[in-house]
Amino acid sequence: MKAAPAAQKRLLDLAELDSVIDRLAHRRRTLPELAEIDDLSARVARLATQVIAAETEAGDLAREQAKAESDVDSVRVRAERDQKRLDSGQVTSPKDLASLQSEITSLNRRQSDLEEVVLEIMERREAADEQVTKLAAERDRLAGLRADAEDRRDAAFAEIDKENTEVKGKRGTVAAEIPADLLSLYEKLREQFGVGAAMLQGTRCLGCRTSLSIAEINRIKAASHDEVLRCEECRRILVRTPESGL
Numbered sequence: 470m471k472a473a474p475a476a477q478k479r480l481l482d483l484a485e486l487d488s489v490i491d492r493l494a495h496r497r498r499t500l501p502e503l504a505e506i507d508d509l510s511a512r513v514a515r516l517a518t519q520v521i522a523a524e525t526e527a528g529d530l531a532r533e534q535a536k537a538e539s540d541v542d543s544v545r546v547r548a549e550r551d552q553k554r555l556d557s558g559q560v561t562s563p564k565d566l567a568s569l570q571s572e573i574t575s576l577n578r579r580q581s582d583l584e585e586v587v588l589e590i591m592e593r594r595e596a597a598d599e600q601v602t603k604l605a606a607e608r609d610r611l612a613g614l615r616a617d618a619e620d621r622r623d624a625a626f627a628e629i630d631k632e633n634t635e636v637k638g639k640r641g642t643v644a645a646e647i648p649a650d651l652l653s654l655y656e657k658l659r660e661q662f663g664v665g666a667a668m669l670q671g672t673r674c675l676g677c678r679t680s681l682s683i684a685e686i687n688r689i690k691a692a693s694h695d696e697v698l699r700c701e702e703c704r705r706i707l708v709r710t711p712e713s714g715l
């Protein structure tokens with residue numbers, strides 16, 4: 470393949486712009502905010518599950534408390550009813566009176582036991598409610614940090630994308646100056662190696678950093694200036710410039 474030396478040199482500008490595009494893509498993929506957001510999302514999700522579990526427990530305890538309070542009420546109502554009968558003077562038999570009195574005593578004891586149960590449930594419920602509040606606050610705090618990280622990510626994306634658009638614009642201009650066959654070879658090599666063209670500096674290919682053999686150097690020296698050369702080591706297009714010293 471043959472191409473004017475100026476067109477060949479434009480390949481180096483193109484390669485430079487492509488490496489900027491690659492760096493921008495790499496920066497976009499590896500933004501620290503992305504890992505931060507992933508980590509925070511996992512923690513928020515874990516806390517959301519814990520909040521639901523704590524809320525379920527608090528709800529169960531609320532129902533348990535209502536049930537225990539209703540037990541206290543029914544015992545209290547029975548004790549009050551018995552007490553009324555006792556106070557009414559309608560029960561006169563000593564045996565019935567003793568039995569009634571004993572039932573009241575037993576109901577009072579039962580009520581006091583049940584009231585202790587209610588207190589114990591209330592304490593557990595209070596702890597569960599506190600746990601819900603604590604976990605929900607931590608979940609919201611981390612969700613806030615995640616929103617901050619998302620803002621920073623979006624700002625970085627916008628900056629990268631803006632730069633990318635600019636570089637791609639320049640690339641379009643440079644690419645338009647390169648003959649189609651040379652450009653297509655470059656694109657093919659870029660796809661294969663990441664970089665499609667490299668400068669020959671002294672006797673070294675700057676693409677693979679290999680020094681060329683004397684035979685190869687002699688061949689290059691003998692080649693016409695519009696001959697498109699390839700590095701024998703990395704197969705990239707090897708571009709001669711005044712710095713090549715050949």
Ligand SMILES: [Zn+2]
Pocket residue numbers: 667674675676677678679700701702703704705
């Ligand atoms: Zn090379």
